[in-house]
Amino acid sequence: MEQKSIIIAGAGIAGLSAGCYGQMNGYRTQIFERHDKPGGLCTSWKRKGYTIDGCLHWLVGSGPGANFHRIWEELGAVQGRPMIDHEEFLRVEGKGGKVFIVYSDIDRLEQHMKELAPQDAQVIEELTRAARTCAKYDLPVDKAPELYGALDGTWLLIRMLPFLKVMSRWKKISVQEYATRFGDPFLREALPRVSGLPDFPMAGLLMILAWMDRKSAGYPLGGSLEFSRSIERRYLDLGGTIHYRVPVAQVMVERDKAVGVRLADGTEHRSDITISAADGHATIFDMLGGRYINRRIRGYYDNLPIFPPLIHVALGVHRSFEKMPATVIYSLDEPVTIGGREQDHFGVEIGNFDPTLAPPGKTVLKVMFTADYAYWKNLWQDPERYQAEKESIADHVVSLLEQRYPGLAGQVEMRDVATPMTWERYTGNWQGSMEGWLISKKTLPPFRMSRTLPGLQSFYLAGQWVEPGGGVPPAAMSGRNVMQIICKRDHRPFVTKTP
């Protein structure tokens, strides 16, 4: 059979996944990546003997029972990799010292919430009942939604009806709105802290609780870059080629057909099919000059909210933080201004559950705040002010943590501050977004984005900018789905292999 060539822009999880499935299906693929390593947002970096993990807190499909686990196996990402299932997803500490623990086990969560707020038993039971229903179902991942026939749709409806009913009811209400149903003022304040995002739908929170309960959203030991590297290895083992430090500047088009890419260094590389797994905005408006777009796609970029970019502060601390949970969110008595934004709480991730991240007896702590892209873009023009702001934020975070963990200030050995500009520079993501389109009432299924552009042949989009809600699993699935669609158009059976 003729071996078609595919060029993929971007070696994030979506690009690597598209490459792996392309190789499995007999295509000759090569990936062009602007950075010097794989993974894109799914990455980690080293400072002074500490490893700062910039991504995975939880990985859907981590447990062997989950549908998604099969995809991770096909991509060689989970074999031999221990997963850590935290007993607590996170805990929220209120102003008066009250603590709301989001236990991974739904029964335990229900019991704990009832102890905190016996008067809210009915609301709590309604919430945990819905989460238990979700935990009985797993999202189908085998087939790209575009390839669903009428029978698939009916079968899905019959098989997943109770789940779909829960989703359609709970997607209409945000976590903030739902929290007002609690009579207990602490739970009213604490529940929205769990999602931490405006307009985050309850359906999303239920899914998180369900995945945690099923032990299907664990943390992969070794962290994000190691995880990405395992998929890079799988791709290379399958015969793929990756070129690093080569930004794609343009998708070359002849008679409305993509014919390859032109790199920033001016070299041209031709292919039968081109996939962009790089940032969506840059692909559509820069690499393709905005020529292949319609009102719907423009509307996404004009109207849909995105996951806000982050200020990400990491500290290497000579302290073990024994018996501390993985994530604690603290409410502040007085709001503080960080990076031009008022913050009334902050969360700290305590990375001592992964011994590969720090030397024995030491721990990486991470504190993240949502940030204002325009503020950082402006500051970036002035390197001195930019640097000073980063230092001042690190000072601020150390002093906030010192209040919770006395003595910490003297134990800090490493400070690292990443800003929206860090993500923009290293991954090219639009406005430094951490995860693409925000999951919201508007963007939950059946809402779906097209993986092709109007009027452009032989071209596909993959990754978080065509999978609202983003995340590492949707990125991987997106690469797989695109290859399924390509195989279907080429009248080839889609095959997968597990190493």
Ligand SMILES: Cc1cc2nc3c(=O)[nH]c(=O)nc-3n(C[C@H](O)[C@H](O)[C@H](O)COP(=O)(O)OP(=O)(O)OC[C@H]3O[C@@H](n4cnc5c(N)ncnc54)[C@H](O)[C@@H]3O)c2cc1C
């Ligand atoms: C702090 C943080 C925490 C997160 N936590 C989680 C979590 O716990 N669980 C989870 O599932 N998800 C998490 N995410 C989200 C997840 O990392 C992303 O949704 C996912 O990795 C996106 O993958 P992608 O391949 O679609 O895009 P990207 O990772 O953005 O990959 C795009 C790739 O394209 C490259 N590129 C861009 N432009 C060009 C160009 N012009 N030429 C060549 N290459 C180019 C980039 O360098 C990059 O490698 C987190 C993200 C962040 C930032």
